[in-house]
Amino acid sequence: MITIDRLSKRFDRRAVLDELTLSIDAGDRIALIGSNGAGKTTLFRCLLGHYGHEGRVGFDGSAGQRRDAGALARVAFVPQLPPPLRMPVGELLTFAEKGAGADPALMRDIAGKMGIDLDEVKKRPFYRLSGGQKQKILVTVALGRNADLMIFDEPSANLDPAARAVFIDLLAARTDASMLIASHRLEEVAPLVNRVIEMDRGRVVLDDSVADRLRAGDFRRAEIEISAPHEPFARALEGWGFVTDASGLRFSGPVPAAETFRFLGVLARHGSLIERLSLEEVPQAAPEKVN
Amino acid sequence: MNAMSSDPLFPQGGDRIAARKSGAVPRTGLGLVMRLELSESLRSRWFHFYSIVVVGLMLLLITTGISESRVLGFTGLSRLLVTYIQIAMAVLPLFIVVSTARSMVGDREAGNLEYMLSFPVTLRVWYWGRFLARLVLVLSPVLLALGLAAVYGLVRGHSVPWWHFGLYSGLVAALAACFLGIGFLVSSISRSTEVALGASLLIWLTLVALLDLLLLAILIQQHFIPEFVIGIALANPLQAFRTASMILFDPQLILLGPASYVILDHFGVTGYVAWAMAYPTALGLVLAALGYWRFSRTDLV
Numbered sequence: 001m002i003t004i005d006r007l008s009k010r011f012d013r014r015a016v017l018d019e020l021t022l023s024i025d026a027g028d029r030i031a032l033i034g035s036n037g038a039g040k041t042t043l044f045r046c047l048l049g050h051y052g053h054e055g056r057v058g059f060d061g062s063a064g065q066r067r068d069a070g071a072l073a074r075v076a077f078v079p080q081l082p083p084p085l086r087m088p089v090g091e092l093l094t095f096a097e098k099g100a101g102a103d104p105a106l107m108r109d110i111a112g113k114m115g116i117d118l119d120e121v122k123k124r125p126f127y128r129l130s131g132g133q134k135q136k137i138l139v140t141v142a143l144g145r146n147a148d149l150m151i152f153d154e155p156s157a158n159l160d161p162a163a164r165a166v167f168i169d170l171l172a173a174r175t176d177a178s179m180l181i182a183s184h185r186l187e188e189v190a191p192l193v194n195r196v197i198e199m200d201r202g203r204v205v206l207d208d209s210v211a212d213r214l215r216a217g218d219f220r221r222a223e224i225e226i227s228a229p230h231e232p233f234a235r236a237l238e239g240w241g242f243v244t245d246a247s248g249l250r251f252s253g254p255v256p257a258a259e260t261f262r263f264l265g266v267l268a269r270h271g272s273l274i275e276r277l278s279l280e281e282v283p284q285a286a287p288e289k290v291n
Numbered sequence: 292m293n294a295m296s297s298d299p300l301f302p303q304g305g306d307r308i309a310a311r312k313s314g315a316v317p318r319t320g321l322g323l324v325m326r327l328e329l330s331e332s333l334r335s336r337w338f339h340f341y342s343i344v345v346v347g348l349m350l351l352l353i354t355t356g357i358s359e360s361r362v363l364g365f366t367g368l369s370r371l372l373v374t375y376i377q378i379a380m381a382v383l384p385l386f387i388v389v390s391t392a393r394s395m396v397g398d399r400e401a402g403n404l405e406y407m408l409s410f411p412v413t414l415r416v417w418y419w420g421r422f423l424a425r426l427v428l429v430l431s432p433v434l435l436a437l438g439l440a441a442v443y444g445l446v447r448g449h450s451v452p453w454w455h456f457g458l459y460s461g462l463v464a465a466l467a468a469c470f471l472g473i474g475f476l477v478s479s480i481s482r483s484t485e486v487a488l489g490a491s492l493l494i495w496l497t498l499v500a501l502l503d504l505l506l507l508a509i510l511i512q513q514h515f516i517p518e519f520v521i522g523i524a525l526a527n528p529l530q531a532f533r534t535a536s537m538i539l540f541d542p543q544l545i546l547l548g549p550a551s552y553v554i555l556d557h558f559g560v561t562g563y564v565a566w567a568m569a570y571p572t573a574l575g576l577v578l579a580a581l582g583y584w585r586f587s588r589t590d591l592v
Binding site: 045048049050051052067069070072073074075076077079081082083084085086087091095096098099100101138146 | 316317318319320323327330331334335401402403405406407408409410411412413414588589590591592
């Protein structure tokens, strides 16, 4: 769907994107990770035509002109920081509907799921909403659009845990669109994605495709040792079908290969407890109990 | 992955979207961008203040009874219009250039541009839609003020000089287009609101300084050739507006002195009024086009 060929972007001679080459296919749901300054937001801005750049960005084999409104009609975007738009929320939704084909009924549904009553906020200036409300409205607009690619730049940064969970569910439900999600919380978006791309200094340093490497039916065997007994951690692993020894410190069990990111997400929440961890591929061993 | 299957919470969303996939590609049109800019500006304080000043000036002139006074044989609405248009020349360009120069660069700094330009809108539609909307906005209060003057004249039984109303409206529109073009160019070039504000003020001050008869006198005193001095005056859109507004009630340009011979010999009254309308409009459009060229070729955010 999108071909990025030797994309470079420099600011004051410093390369923020350095001959980055990448392709995004229909159905790809990508977690884009990397430290601050890795080039994630710059990549998004190049994709959206906000930045001039060297190299080529092409949508479905197009000539790769910098800004193509036809291509943008297929892309929905949620920025890292909500813009301080002065227009009322209702006007923004109308703009999205008339200018980008967003479905008003669908936006109403989505906003409702996220705990926003559009009738209540439609006359309020967008910039007067709380950070979380703004983010929810932007997510509502993006998900209400008929987009083939959704670009989210740290989309859940302003959301409370409950709204974050609903947001993840909403993204999971949008099976018809590809996604490119920049997030510092890999564990959060891990259940959504089938590909992880890590960027560092403007280059792709990891492009891990779950579809290729972690085929359905394959399993990995995990062995974990923690520093002290921890009931919530034990319960979490029990849910994955893990067994524990008498000390309550060592756990072992199967991890479906396709669920690896989600499993690592669970471990990440208890990272400080973990003394030792191994994860070995067992291609043919189908365990008796799986999550 | 299990999470990628349709969520039971939202079984309709994906299907509904999928059903619409075959529809026409949405595109943000000129009308929508103009409507957005109009409503955005109608809410802004600069527009409220500008409207109050422009309409308030006319009301002030009406209430002070200036139409009843007589200067150089002029009285009634003609006198009112001449006074109003001379004051408008001082207010209008400053308001337009300062508020416009800050608009796009301000949106860029705030992050509004990043979000709004992620919608399927071409840069051409975005830029010129905003330009046209702003032109409508800056002209509306002036036309309202002129309309108020006409109503006042009719009520008071003055003869209404409709021809002058039309010409003054045209001159104001030309001046507005010119300073709008300057503002859009400054906004496209500047990387911060402070720079845009400073640059717009500097341009306005320069044009006002070149308007000053004293400055022109110094230029002549320094033995610049008269054609050069007159060229500066003709190239200054403020001067073009000022002279044209004078020529409408003083066709011999007695107030202007010897320079009037050059104007009347080369242009004539009709020719100069046409110049004063066409030149600032063309200048504004060229500068706005330069701004668009710059806007479309540099980083947008």
